Amino acid sequence: xxxSPAKFGETQAxxxxxxxxxxxxxAFGVMALVLVVPLVLIVSHLVAQAFPLLSWDFLTTNPVAGxxxxxxxxxxxxxxxxxxxxxxxxxxIGVLAAVYLNEYAGDTWLTRIIHLAVVNLAGVPxxxxxxxxxxxxxxxxxxxxxxxxxxxxxxxxTLPVIIASTKEALASVPNSFREACWNxxxxxxxxxxxxxxxxxxxxxxxxxxxxxxxxxxxxxPIMFTGAVFYKKIxxxxxxxxxxxxxCMALSMHLYTVTTQVPDVPHALPYAIAVVLLGTxxxxxxxxxxxxxxxxxxxxx
Amino acid sequence: MEPxxxxxxxxxxxGLRVAFGPKEVIHGISFDVYQNEILxxxxxxxxxxxxxxxxxxxxxxxxxxxRIEGVVKLDGVDSRKMKDIYDLRRKIGMVAPMPxxxxxxxxxxxxxxxxxxxxxxxxxxxxxxxxxxxxxALWDEVKERLDGLGxxxxxxxxxxxxxxxxxxxxxxxxxxxxxxxxxDPVTTMRIEDVVKELRHEITVILVTNLVQQARRLADxxxxxxxxxxxxxxxxxxxxxxxxxxxxxxxxxxxxFG
Numbered sequence: 160x161x162x163s164p165a166k167f168g169e170t171q172a173x174x175x176x177x178x179x180x181x182x183x184x185x186a187f188g189v190m191a192l193v194l195v196v197p198l199v200l201i202v203s204h205l206v207a208q209a210f211p212l213l214s215w216d217f218l219t220t221n222p223v224a225g226x227x228x229x230x231x232x233x234x235x236x237x238x239x240x241x242x243x244x245x246x247x248x249x250x251x252i253g254v255l256a257a258v259y260l261n262e263y264a265g266d267t268w269l270t271r272i273i274h275l276a277v278v279n280l281a282g283v284p285x286x287x288x289x290x291x292x293x294x295x296x297x298x299x300x301x302x303x304x305x306x307x308x309x310x311x312x313x314x315x316x317t318l319p320v321i322i323a324s325t326k327e328a329l330a331s332v333p334n335s336f337r338e339a340c341w342n343x344x345x346x347x348x349x350x351x352x353x354x355x356x357x358x359x360x361x362x363x364x365x366x367x368x369x370x371x372x373x374x375x376x377x378x379x380p381i382m383f384t385g386a387v388f389y390k391k392i393x394x395x396x397x398x399x400x401x402x403x404x405x406c407m408a409l410s411m412h413l414y415t416v417t418t419q420v421p422d423v424p425h426a427l428p429y430a431i432a433v434v435l436l437g438t439x440x441x442x443x444x445x446x447x448x449x450x451x452x453x454x455x456x457x458x459x
Numbered sequence: 460m461e462p463x464x465x466x467x468x469x470x471x472x473x474g475l476r477v478a479f480g481p482k483e484v485i486h487g488i489s490f491d492v493y494q495n496e497i498l499x500x501x502x503x504x505x506x507x508x509x510x511x512x513x514x515x516x517x518x519x520x521x522x523x524x525x526r527i528e529g530v531v532k533l534d535g536v537d538s539r540k541m542k543d544i545y546d547l548r549r550k551i552g553m554v555a556p557m558p559x560x561x562x563x564x565x566x567x568x569x570x571x572x573x574x575x576x577x578x579x580x581x582x583x584x585x586x587x588x589x590x591x592x593x594x595x596a597l598w599d600e601v602k603e604r605l606d607g608l609g610x611x612x613x614x615x616x617x618x619x620x621x622x623x624x625x626x627x628x629x630x631x632x633x634x635x636x637x638x639x640x641x642x643d644p645v646t647t648m649r650i651e652d653v654v655k656e657l658r659h660e661i662t663v664i665l666v667t668n669l670v671q672q673a674r675r676l677a678d679x680x681x682x683x684x685x686x687x688x689x690x691x692x693x694x695x696x697x698x699x700x701x702x703x704x705x706x707x708x709x710x711x712x713x714x715f716g
Contacts, residue, residue, distance in 0.1 A: 265523035339559040339621070341518050343572035343628050344549035353571065358562055 205436065209429035217430060221394045222412075226420050227427070231434055233392045236399060237306075237406035238438065241385070242375050244310035244402070245317065250367050252314075253321030260322070261329040262351055281319035285379040288316045292384040307402045309385025316380055317370040324366025328359040361453030368446035372439035378410040386411040388419070409435040467494040468535070469632060469662045470515065475529035477510045477519065477686075484510055485686040487529065492632070497654065497663040499677030499694065501670055501710070507686040508666045509556075512634045515664075516551040517544055533632075549576060552625030552633040552661075556640045558617035560609035561624075565592075565601050568609040568620055572628040587627060594657070595623035596649050615646035622650065632662045639669065651676060670711050674698045682707045 206213075220230035264270040292312025302308040332355050340350040356363075378386075386408045392399035400406050413431045416423055470492040477485040485507040492498050500508050513519035514531055517538055531538045533550060541547050549572065561568050569588045578584060588605070592598040597619040601607070609620055618638060625633060635654070639647040654663055654676060667673050673680050674694060681691040682704070690697065690707045702708050 267523075335555065335557065335559045336561055338518065338555065339561060339624070340571070340575075341521060342516065342548060342553035342555070343575065343624060344545040344547075345572065345575040346545060349575045353575075354561060354563075 202436070205429050205433050209426050209433045212424070212426045212430040213433065218434065219395055221391065222389070226389060226412075226416055227423050230394075231409065231412065231431055232394050233390055233399075234407040234409045234412035234431070235434060235438070236392070236397065237386065237390075237408040238375055238410070238435075239397075240306050240400050240406060241310050241313060241381060241408055242371055244306060245313035245374055246367070246371055248311060249314035249317045249321055249370070253318050254325050254363060254367070257322045257325035257329060258351060258356075261326045262347060262355065277319045277322050280315075281323065283316075285316060285377055288312055289380040289383050291315065292380060297384055303403070304383075304385050304387075304405050305403045306385050306400060306406050309381040309406075312380045312384045313374045313377065316377070317374050320373075321367055321370050324369070325359075325363045328362025328366060329355060331362060332358050361450050364453070365446050365450050368442060368449070372442045375439050375442070376410055376435065378408075378414055381408055382411060388415050409438065466496075468492070469494045469533070470664075471530070471532040471535070472511075472514075473530040473532075475511065475514060475531065476527070477507065477514060478526045479522070480524045483686065488683075488686075488688045489529075490681060490688060490691050492662060492664060493679075494662055495658060495660075496678040497658050497665055497676050499673035499680040500664065500666045500683055501668070501673050501680060502683035503710075504668075505685075506683045508683055509636055511683070512553065512636055512664065512666060515632070515634065516548045516553055518548070518553075545576075549628040550631045552622075552628070552630035554618075554621050554625050554633070554635045554638050556637040558614055558621050558641060560612055560617040560620055562608070562610050564606045565609050565612070565620065566605040569623050569627045572624060576628060591623040591626045592620075594626055594653065595619040596653050597623055615642040618642050618646070619650065619653075622653065626657075630661060632664065633657060634664045634666070636666045637668055639667070639672065647672075670698075670713075682710060684710070 217230040218235060219232050221232050222234070223229035260270060260273060264273075289312060292308060292315065296302045296308035296311050297304055300308075302311075336354050336358075337350055340354055341347075345353070385405055387405045388407075388411075390405060390407050409431060413428060413435060416431060417428045468491045472491070473489045474487050475485055475489070476483065476487045484505075488507075488511070500511070502508055510519060510525075514527055515533075515538075517531075519525050520527060533541075533547065538547055561571060563571065566588055569591050570584045573584060573587055578587070589598060589602075592601065597616060600616060601612070601620075609617065612620060618641065622635075622638070633654075638650060642650075651672070654665070657663060665673065665676060677694045679692065680694045680697040682689040682697065684706065689710075690702055690704045692702070696702055697707060698711055700708070702711070708714075
C-alpha cells in the first residue's frame with residue numbers, strides 16, 4: 160500500500176489546528192450558554208413564586224388593604240402612561256436629531272461636541288437624571304410632581320440612546336445610495352425620505368422600542384418627579400390619570416411593597432415583578448416582530 | 460471618426476485644484492469639453508479622475524474633508540454661481556464605477572429623478588422610463604417586470620439601470636466613471652454601442668482604465684497622472700506612435716502604470 164502524501168495526512172500541525180478549533184468552539188459556546196442561564200432562572204423562579212396570585216383580576220383591580228391585597232392596576236396604568244408620554248417626547252426629538260447629525264451635519268467641531276455630549280449623557284446615572292428632573296421640570300418649570308415631569312425626565316434619560324441607535328441605523332444605509340440620489344439632482348430631504356428612512360426604519364424602531372422597556376423598569380428618575388406610593392384611581396379606566404396627576408408605577412410599587420409595607424403576602428412582590436417583567440418582555444417581543452416584518456421588506 | 464468642425468465649449472475647467480485634508484490630489488488643471496464629443500479620461504488609479512468628475516456636478520463638496528478651488532463652467536456659466544445646484548446636477552448624468560440599483564422597483568429607479576424634479580404625470584413618467592430603459596439597452600430584458608426590485612438585477616443589468624437613471628433627468632452631459640469595472644465584456648460592448656448612439660444627442664465624458672476602450676470610443680483623450688494633465692488631444696494623436704509626451708506613449712502602450 161502506498162502511504163498517502165504527507166500533505167493530506169494527519170500531521171502534527173493538522174491535529175493541533177483541529178484541537179484549537181474544538182477548544183475555541185467550546186469556549187464560545189459555553190459563554191453563550193452562561194448568558195441564557197440567569198434569564199431562565201430568574202423567570203422560572205419569579206413565575207413559580209408568584210403563581211398563586213397570577214390572574215387577569217390581578218392586572219385589572221387596584222391594590223387594597225394597605226397594598227397587601229388586590230391587584231396592580233393603578234401601578235400598571237401609571238407605568239404605561241409614563242412610558243407612553245416619555246416615548247412621545249423622546250422618539251421624535253431623538254430620531255430627528257439623529258437624522259440631522261448623520262445626514263446633514265458635516266464633521267465639524269460643533270458636531271463633535273454634540274456627539275460627545277450624547278455619549279456622555281448616555282453614561283449619566285439615572286439618579287442624577289432624577290435630580291435634574293426634580294430641579295428642571297418639577298421646580299423650575301412649575302410642572303409639580305406629575306406624570307408630565309416624570310415622563311420628561313425619562314425622556315431625557317432615553318434620548319441619548321435613541322439618538323445613538325438611530326444614527327447607527329442610518330449609517331447602515333450604504334453611502335452609494337445617497338450619492339446615486341445626489342447625482343440625479345435629488346435634495347438631501349428627497350434622498351432621506353425616498354431612500355434612507357425606508358431602509359433604516361426597522362433599526363430605528365427597534366432602538367426606540369428597546370428604550371421603552373428600559374424606561375418602564377426605571378425607578379430612580381420617577382421617584383422624585385411624579386411617582387407616588389399609593390394613589391386611588393378608577394379600576395379598568397385607561398384614562399384615569401391625567402398629565403398633571405401623580406401616579407403609581409410598577410417599579411416603584413415593587414420597591415414599596417418589598418421594603419416599606421409590613422406583612423405582605425409572600426407571593427405579592429413576585430407577582431408584581433412578573434407583571435413588570437412581562438410588560439417589558441411584551442414590548443421587546445413587539446420590537447422583534449416588527450423587526451422581522453420590516454426586514455422581510457428590506458430591498459437589498 | 461471626423462470630429463465636428465465647429466466646436467462649442469460645453470464645459471470649461473480652469474485651474475481646478477482639489478485637496479482632501481492636507482493632501483492635494485488635483486494640482487490645478489484646465490481643459491475644455493466640446494459639445495457632442497466623447498472625451499476619454501485615462502490614467503492610473505489615484506490620479507484624480509473620479510474627483511474631477513465629482514467637481515463637475517458639485518457633489519465632491521458633499522465630502523466634508525474636501526477643498527476645491529478653480530472654476531468649472533457649464534455653457535459658459537460658473538457652476539458655483541448657479542442658484543439651483545440641483546438643476547446643475549440634472550444637467551450632468553453621472554454613472555459610478557460600481558452599479559448602484561437603488562432599493563426601489565426598476566420603474567421607480569428610473570422615475571426617481573424625474574419625480575424629484577417635480578414630474579407627477581403618470582403617462583409622462585411611463586414614457587420617460589421606457590425611453591431611458593431603451594436607450595440603456597435594458598428595456599427588452601425588464602419590460603415584463605418593471606415592478607421588480609432594481610437591486611435584484613444582475614451586475615451588468617444594474618449598471619445599465621444606473622445608466623438609464625442617469626439619462627432619466629435628460630442630462631446634457633453624461634459622465635461615465637469606469638462603468639465597465641464590474642461587468643462582463645459582452646455587456647461592456649453593448650453599453651459602448653449605447654454610448655456611441657448617445658453622442659449624437661449629448662456630450663460624454665468617459666473615465667476609463669481600459670486604454671483600448673478610450674481608443675475605440677473617444678474623439679479626444681485626456682491623460683491624467685497624479686493630479687496633472689500630461690496631455691489632452693485628439694485620440695488619433697494620443698494613441699499614435701508620436702504623442703507629444705513620452706509618458707503618454709509609455710502609459711498607452713503599457714510600459715508603465
